[in-house]
Amino acid sequence: MPRVVVLVGMMGSGKTTVGRRVADKLGYTFIDTDDLVVARAGKSVREVFEHDGEATFRALESQALAEALATPVDAVVAAAGGCVLSAENRALMTTASATVLWLDADVASLTARTARSPHRPLLDGDPTARLTQLDSQRRSLYAEVADERIDTDGLTLDDVVQRVVSYA
Numbered sequence: 001m002p003r004v005v006v007l008v009g010m011m012g013s014g015k016t017t018v019g020r021r022v023a024d025k026l027g028y029t030f031i032d033t034d035d036l037v038v039a040r041a042g043k044s045v046r047e048v049f050e051h052d053g054e055a056t057f058r059a060l061e062s063q064a065l066a067e068a069l070a071t072p073v074d075a076v077v078a079a080a081g082g083c084v085l086s087a088e089n090r091a092l093m094t095t096a097s098a099t100v101l102w103l104d105a106d107v108a109s110l111t112a113r114t115a116r117s118p119h120r121p122l123l124d125g126d127p128t129a130r131l132t133q134l135d136s137q138r139r140s141l142y143a144e145v146a147d148e149r150i151d152t153d154g155l156t157l158d159d160v161v162q163r164v165v166s167y168a
C-alpha cells in the first residue's frame with residue numbers, strides 16, 4: 001500500500017511549494033491536481049474557467065483528485081483549494097488511507113502569496129474580499145477532511161516542511 005500525504009487548504013496556503021519540498025525530502029512523487037487538470041484539458045486552469053466554465057473545471061478536478069489518490073507509488077498530493085467543495089471528493093479523501101493535512105494561513109498571508117502569481121481566475125477583482133469569503137465558506141470543509149491542521153502563520157517554510165514530514 002503506497003504512503004500518501006494530501007495537502008489541503010486555500011489558494012496561497014503553500015500546498016505546492018511545501019508539497020514539492022516534502023516529496024523531495026521523503027523521496028516520494030509529487031502530484032498537483034491542477035497539473036493533472038491542465039494535462040487532461042490541454043489548457044491552463046484559467047482557460048478552462050473562461051472557455052468551459054467552473055462546473056467543467058470542478059468535474060476535471062474531481063477526476064484529477066481520484067487519479068492522484070490512486071497513485072501506485074508513495075506520493076505527496078497537493079489538492080487544489082476547491083477539492084473539498086464536493087462531498088464525493090471529501091469522502092474520497094477521508095476513506096483513502098492517506099494522511100490529510102490542512103495548511104492554514106490567515107487571509108493577509110494568502111493575499112500576499114497569491115499576489116505573486118496571477119493565474120487564479122477566482123481572485124480577479126478584489127483578492128482579499130474573495131479570499132475572505134472563500135476561506136470562511138471552506139474552513140469547516142478543510143477541518144472535516146484533515147487529520148491535522150498546521151497553522152503556517154509565523155512558521156518558516158522549513159518549519160512547515162518539517163511539520164508535514166513529522167505527520168507523514
Ligand code: S3P
Nearest residue numbers: 010011012034080081082120121
Ligand atoms: C482554486 C484553487 C486553485 C485552482 C483554481 C481554483 C480554488 O488551486 O484550482 O484557481 O477554488 O480554490 P490552488 O489551491 O493550488 O491555488
